[in-house]
Amino acid sequence: MHRLIKRGLMFGNLIEVASPVLVERYNRALQHLTGKTTHLSDFHIDISGFSPEIGDELNDPLYLNHNGVNRQFILLTTEQKTAPLLNAKFSTSRTILKQFIDENEAQLFALTARDAVAGELVNSVFSVAEPVRLFDIRKVEIEADTTTGTLRDADELAGLVDRFKGEEDAWYDDVLIAYMITLAKRTGDVTRNPVRLKNMAFQQDNFWTAHFGGVYLFRGLDHPAAIARLNKAALGELPIKYTFDFDDRNQIAKFFEFNDLVEPIVKARGIDASAILRQKMDFIVVDAAQEAGVDLTGATRRDIRALARNHADHLPPEYHGLRALVDWADNDGPWPRITSDHPAYFYSLRATDTAAKDLVNMLLAELAPKDIRQLFICHKEAFYAAYKDWSETKKSYVVDFLDREYQADKAGARAALFGHDAPMEEPVGRAKDDLIERVGPWGAVRR
Structure with missing residues (x-):
């Protein structure tokens, strides 16, 4: 793997975290999400804030992705949108994170100027211990806030401002005014500079998952099917009409043909x-x-x-x-x-397109x-x-x-x-040479 890393074909374009301020913010977010912290003074992170060096330090390559479901994330900068996603368990995760950052870039830029933003890609399941649970994943929503709860406080303050303006005796409510001032010290002026992240939900009709040896789930088609890389019998009975594995070449070919794929x-x-x-x-x-x-x-x-x-x-x-x-x-x-x-x-x-x-x-x-x-x-x-x-x-x-x-x-x-719109590309670039020594050559591909 050393060759891949040195040529920028692996661990490429990760974001370096080296300043004490950013390390401290990352630790606050990591503590908030997982109860853990890092002792490293500098490291690299992917689009989700996962660091292969910290994964190696904690001996846990899934420290932000418990059970491989509901990936958590830590944003220190909007520049993370250019980074790859390491240890991907679902094919849609990077696209979701990138779209979230793109759609909220101005708000996230303002929030990360003072604190880390921590959040989670929330599925309707917390574990896929059995293959049938994959079919419970229909939608992914994003929950996010700063480690100090800026967005929560901003929402509360906005409600109090409305109350203050609407209630006839609010000018005389010293407790209300004092609480508003306390919140405003943490959030800033929400009337002039409202900070809200868009509520975003992503349908999960077609996706790949690394679970169970690799499974492709195509539900949003006229002729849906699940396709497993390993023996389909190991998946058990699934709530879909057709289940194939890589030995079913004729059936997969017909699946492609029937759906014009x-x-x-x-x-x-x-x-x-x-x-x-x-x-x-x-x-x-x-x-x-x-x-x-x-x-x-x-x-x-x-x-x-x-x-x-x-x-x-x-x-x-x-x-x-x-x-x-x-x-x-x-x-x-x-x-x-x-x-x-x-x-x-x-x-x-x-x-096809x-x-x-x-x-x-x-x-x-x-x-x-x-x-x-x-x-x-x-x-x-x-x-x-x-x-x-x-x-x-x-x-x-x-x-x-x-x-x-x-x-x-x-x-x-x-x-x-x-030809037509090229497939999504995980960005690559050159990582620091000492990344190999810190992570070991298999850091990003542990199973």
Whole structure:
């Protein structure tokens, strides 16, 4: 994992907390939410205020995410909206937090100038000990306030101001006036500068969760289904018509088709389909080379394609299926009939432009895991989990590729791959070198 961290591909773009004032505010919020504090004098935080260094110190990577449900958050600055979300248990959590900060940026800026804002993404459940409880998650609401209760006091003061203006004898109520003055010292002038956060609720029809080995729940579709990465039988009986796992390739393909969720890359508009498929073929060659023990250190695209030519007979069916598609696209070759039983099938698809496109591309990335670029862009958690089992030579090649050909123009790469609005990207950047030493290389991906 050191390679990923040093190249800004992991722990990237975290917010540094180094000043004593901010550390003290963070500790107040942490005490308020969890009853714990940190002894660290500086650390880094993600969009939710989670710090991998503090997680390591407390030996608890879920110290702001008890049971992996109802994620708590600590905001020290609105700049956190640019940071990634580490240890994500639900695919929608970062989007919710970012939208919350965007919609309330002016108010949060004013509040965090004096105190930390602490809050929680509130589901209707506090535990998902059983898979069926996932179906109780319908809506996520946000509760937030400063550690000193500024918003609570502001609401109370606003009510007292209305009472003061409306009651005929309020001018003579010394107790009321004294209490209003006490609150105003904490909140400021709420009549001129009202500080209120928008009440925000987010429907949770379609989402991925890391619980139970990874489950995709599609409820907001004409033909809903739950799709598990592991054995679906382990999920038990669920209140949804269809439940599949990754062994049910034909059923998942039909699910995509019935809901019009995917399209063949070679027939998609606005992208260079041939270039995308050729790159996927290169990744498949890299995977095969790893299995054969071939040293890929410093390998270029030319080197990879030379390997493919010299060892074509030993390459897996995914490669040959995509090669047939490229031949059709470039050379008017015969149309290859690649059914869902073919290992290349999910490599040949991308999400259509629907509200669920990010989640569909995330699922496709897991169904076609040798495409390391799509896996990294669309499903960071799955990428990091796969990375730890790769050979050193594949790790080196993949990190070099992502740093050289993806990091240089992330937005352009996503547009070239996906055409219509590119999938949501977890921001990455370069973290401090000593972060590796403080957290250890597995801090962000503990299970």
